[in-house]
Amino acid sequence: MEEKLIQRLESAVARLESLSLSGGAASAAASGDDGPLDPSILAYEDLIRQYLGRVSAAAEKIGGPVLDVTKVLQQAFAVQKDLLIQVKQTKKPDNAGLAEFLKPLHEVITKANALTEGRRSDFFNHLKSAVDSLSALAWIAYTGKECGMSMPIAHVEESWQMAEFYNNKILVEYKSKDPNHLEWAKALKELYLPGLRDYVKSFYPLGPVWSSTGKAVSAAPSKPKAPAPGAPAPPPPPSASLFSSETSQASSSRPKEGMAAVFQEINSGKPVTTGLRKVTNDMKTKNRADRTGIVGTQEKESRTSSPSFSKAGPPKLELQMGRKWAVENQIGKKDLVISDCDSKQSVYIFGCKDSVVQIQGKVNNITIDKCTKMGILFTDVVAACEIVNCNRVEVQCQGSAPTVSVDNTAGCQFYLSKDALGASITTAKSSEVNILVPASGPDGDWAEHALPEQFIHVFKDGRFETTPVSHSAGG
Numbered sequence: 001m002e003e004k005l006i007q008r009l010e011s012a013v014a015r016l017e018s019l020s021l022s023g024g025a026a027s028a029a030a031s032g033d034d035g036p037l038d039p040s041i042l043a044y045e046d047l048i049r050q051y052l053g054r055v056s057a058a059a060e061k062i063g064g065p066v067l068d069v070t071k072v073l074q075q076a077f078a079v080q081k082d083l084l085i086q087v088k089q090t091k092k093p094d095n096a097g098l099a100e101f102l103k104p105l106h107e108v109i110t111k112a113n114a115l116t117e118g119r120r121s122d123f124f125n126h127l128k129s130a131v132d133s134l135s136a137l138a139w140i141a142y143t144g145k146e147c148g149m150s151m152p153i154a155h156v157e158e159s160w161q162m163a164e165f166y167n168n169k170i171l172v173e174y175k176s177k178d179p180n181h182l183e184w185a186k187a188l189k190e191l192y193l194p195g196l197r198d199y200v201k202s203f204y205p206l207g208p209v210w211s212s213t214g215k216a217v218s219a220a221p222s223k224p225k226a227p228a229p230g231a232p233a234p235p236p237p238p239s240a241s242l243f244s245s246e247t248s249q250a251s252s253s254r255p256k257e258g259m260a261a262v263f264q265e266i267n268s269g270k271p272v273t274t275g276l277r278k279v280t281n282d283m284k285t286k287n288r289a290d291r292t293g294i295v296g297t298q299e300k301e302s303r304t305s306s307p308s309f310s311k312a313g314p315p316k317l318e319l320q321m322g323r324k325w326a327v328e329n330q331i332g333k334k335d336l337v338i339s340d341c342d343s344k345q346s347v348y349i350f351g352c353k354d355s356v357v358q359i360q361g362k363v364n365n366i367t368i369d370k371c372t373k374m375g376i377l378f379t380d381v382v383a384a385c386e387i388v389n390c391n392r393v394e395v396q397c398q399g400s401a402p403t404v405s406v407d408n409t410a411g412c413q414f415y416l417s418k419d420a421l422g423a424s425i426t427t428a429k430s431s432e433v434n435i436l437v438p439a440s441g442p443d444g445d446w447a448e449h450a451l452p453e454q455f456i457h458v459f460k461d462g463r464f465e466t467t468p469v470s471h472s473a474g475g
Helices: 002-021 023-030 041-062 064-087 095-101 103-114 124-141 153-172 181-202 245-253 258-266 298-304
Strands: 317-321 325-328 336-338 348-350 356-369 372-388 390-395 405-406 410-415 424-426 431-437 447-450 456-462 461-469
Touching: 041 064, 041 181, 064 103, 064 124, 064 181, 095 103, 124 153, 124 181, 153 181, 153 372, 153 405, 317 372, 325 336, 348 372, 405 410
Parallel strands: 325 348, 336 356, 348 356, 356 372, 372 390, 372 405, 390 410, 405 424, 410 431
Antiparallel strands: 317 325, 431 447, 456 461
C-alpha cells in the first residue's frame, strides 16, 4: 500500500514539473484555478484512471445494464473530483449550504438509484452493488464529530460493506460462467478497498479542508414560478405564520371531513347514539322474509368461478430462453412442479399467493419475490436461494444450498437439510425469520432457531459495534 502511495506522489510531482516547464503552471496561477495542479487532485485522477478504468473495461465487455450503471459510476467520481477542486476555493458552509454544495453529487446518486427500481433484471446484483457503493462518496460531507457521520476512512469501509452483500452474489453466480463478471466485481471492490479508502487516508483523513478566504456557499432561495402570459398574478403570501394561533382557529372553525370529523364528534361530549335511527323488529335480518341464511346455488357458483389470477397479469409457468424458469401470478395452486431443470437454469417466482412450488433437480439460483403464503420445496441450488419482499413463506431445502438471503420479508420458515447446515444465511429488514434444522437422531423432531431482529449498537473507538440482543429465559 505504501509503495502504491509513493508511486502516486512521484507521478503527481512529475506532472507538476512537466506543467511548470511548459508554462501551464503560470497560466493556472494567472487564472487563480490551482485545483487541477494540487497533488490531491492529481492523485484522485490516478485513482480514477487505475481503479475505475479497470471497472469500465470489464463493463464494456459485458454491456447492457452493467455498462449503464458503470457510466453513472464514472459520472459520480467525476462530480466528486469537481467538488474537491471547489472545496479548496470555498469557505466551510453551514448545513443548508453544504446540502446545496453537494447537490450535483446527490443528483447523480439519485439517477443511479432509479436504475434499481421496477422489476428485477438479471443484472440486479450488479446494479445494487454499484448503486449501494456510491454512498461511500459521501465522505466529503464529513464536517466534524458533531455531524453524525463516521470519520471519512471508516465511512468508506462501512459503505462498501453495504454493497459487498450483492457483490459477493456476483462472485458466486458467475464463478464458473463468465470471467468478465468476476473481473467487474473484483475491480469494483478494489475501487473502494483499497482505492478510495487509501486515497482518503492519505489526503483527507479528517474530512475535506475548506478555504478560509474562499467564496461562501448558501442555500439557493426558492424562486416562484412566473405566471403564464395572460394569467392572473399569484396571490400574495399569507401575512401570519402557518403555525400561528389565528390560522389554527380558522382551520378548526371549518367543518372537518373523514376520520377527523368522527373524532371531533366523539370529543364533543354528546351521546354517541345521538342521530342514530331506531331499528324496529321488522328491520332485523332474522325477521325479514326476503332474506335467508341459505346461499343459492347460482350465487355460490358465481363466487367460485371467478378467475384465480392476479391483477398484475395471467398465471405463468414457463422456461424462458432455455435459462430461466418463470413462475408468476399463481394463486391457490398446490401442484406446481418444475422437473425438467438443470444446474445452468435459474428459477424466478413472482407475485404468487397461497401456492406450492416443487423444484425437482439442481438449479443455479432461486429467487422468490413478492409472494404471500407460499411453500417452496427444492432439492439443490448451486448459488443461492433468495427471498425478497415476501410475507409468510415456507421454504424447504432437501439437498444443499451454499447461500440463503432473506430481504424485506415478514414471516419466513426455512427448513435446512443435513447437507445444507453449512449455508451462509443473510437477513436484512426482515422479521419472524426462523431456521429449522433436523435433529441428530433419525426419528427426532426439527429444532427451530429464531434469527435475531433486535440489535445493540455501541460507539467504541471511533465506530459502532453491533451485537444481537439476547433474551434470557430466567429474566
